[in-house]
Amino acid sequence: MVQKILFMGLNGAGKTTLIRHVLEGKELEELESLAPTEGVKTDEFRYRRLVEISTFDCGGQKQFLEGYFTESLERTIFTNVRVFFWVVDAADQKRLSDSRSWFKRAYNSLKLYSPKAKNIVLVHKYDLKDRITKDKLKKFYSEEEPLPGVSFVISSVKTKSARRILCKVFNTLIEKTETERMKNLQKVLDKLNKKLNSIVTMIINKDDGLEIASAISPELEAKLITKEASDFLQYLSIKTLIYPLNMALRLVQEFRQNKFLKSKKLNATTFQFDAEYLIIKDIHDLISIFVATPFSTASTTKIESEITKAAPKILEILKIK
Numbered sequence: 488m489v490q491k492i493l494f495m496g497l498n499g500a501g502k503t504t505l506i507r508h509v510l511e512g513k514e515l516e517e518l519e520s521l522a523p524t525e526g527v528k529t530d531e532f533r534y535r536r537l538v539e540i541s542t543f544d545c546g547g548q549k550q551f552l553e554g555y556f557t558e559s560l561e562r563t564i565f566t567n568v569r570v571f572f573w574v575v576d577a578a579d580q581k582r583l584s585d586s587r588s589w590f591k592r593a594y595n596s597l598k599l600y601s602p603k604a605k606n607i608v609l610v611h612k613y614d615l616k617d618r619i620t621k622d623k624l625k626k627f628y629s630e631e632e633p634l635p636g637v638s639f640v641i642s643s644v645k646t647k648s649a650r651r652i653l654c655k656v657f658n659t660l661i662e663k664t665e666t667e668r669m670k671n672l673q674k675v676l677d678k679l680n681k682k683l684n685s686i687v688t689m690i691i692n693k694d695d696g697l698e699i700a701s702a703i704s705p706e707l708e709a710k711l712i713t714k715e716a717s718d719f720l721q722y723l724s725i726k727t728l729i730y731p732l733n734m735a736l737r738l739v740q741e742f743r744q745n746k747f748l749k750s751k752k753l754n755a756t757t758f759q760f761d762a763e764y765l766i767i768k769d770i771h772d773l774i775s776i777f778v779a780t781p782f783s784t785a786s787t788t789k790i791e792s793e794i795t796k797a798a799p800k801i802l803e804i805l806k807i808k
């Protein structure tokens with residue numbers, strides 16, 4: 488089932504940026520010159536290849552906002568919503584009361600048409616110095632009346648907290664029926680990881696750059712005992728990357744240079760890092776596999792051939808032809 492996610496907020500709050508950052512794997516620098524969204528823009532994504540998401544990105548200029556609450560549009564926009572994100576530019580303090588009053592109208596329409604929807608106020612652009620704090624914003628928004636069921640969450644594309652938050656929410660939309668498929672995928676990855684004595688084996692959805700599933704060595708697992716560390720692994724995007732932090736910076740640069748996500752044809756890229764080969768290999772236009780394997784345990788030829796052998800099974804489980 489397609490899950491409908493509604494993004495609203497004043498113009499310039501960061502809605503379109505958020506959508507493209509998380510669901511297209513783009514970074515802020517690549518998104519700086521977005522044109523203002525006119526009216527409602529809908530899109531469909533396959534988040535991590537595990538959930539079909541349809542986004543409703545509602546342009547936030549006054550003339551559009553007014554239209555959303557007319558009889559003809561209100562029902563269409565607010566029906567069947569699973570998650571509602573109200574995006575606030577926390578540094579745009581002059582327009583806070585404007586944003587509060589529009590929020591309240593949206594809140595009421597949402598309660599009417601999608602009473603079960605998750606309702607999240609993103610206190611966004613939290614990286615900016617002159618921002619209002621989350622607590623202050625929450626207080627301001629609920630000054631006139633309490634807002635039951637609304638969560639206030641700090642968010643920034645710059646600090647990557649936005650990706651973590653949206654991914655956490657989207658992950659809750661993965662249906663139980665996917666569990667069996669995920670288990671099978673995990674088995675294939677665990678086997679491949681063990682066979683090559685790798686540290687990490689990860690399957691990546693190229694559209695959003697996010698991990699679909701991954702296997703890690705017992706040694707690495709032992710190091711990831713902290714909650715932060717495992718969160719970090721779970722919500723990383725291939726561009727922000729991977730396990731030991733010292734590897735990350737270097738990798739990000741290399742990925743950028745290779746335009747990893749953009750290239751539709753990339754056979755295999757090998758990096759040598761400390762004592763490991765880091766190999767990224769496309770197993771399909773839509774799917775890549777990432778492996779970190781110590782020099783001592785396998786040659787690049789061996790690694791590539793094992794990946795090639797495992798690929799058909801992985802694609803079959805993911806139902807990709």
Ligand SMILES: Nc1nc2c(ncn2[C@@H]2O[C@H](COP(=O)(O)OP(=O)(O)O)[C@@H](O)[C@H]2O)c(=O)[nH]1
Nearest residue numbers: 498499500501502503504519521612643644645
């Ligand atoms: N500093 C900062 N700027 C952001 C962030 N998110 C979006 N922006 C910028 O805010 C501006 C408006 O973004 P846009 O997505 O077009 O807003 P929309 O009108 O709500 O769709 C753009 O210049 C973005 O680069 C963020 O987390 N931090």
Ligand SMILES: [Mg+2]
Nearest residue numbers: 502503523524
């Ligand atoms: Mg926009």
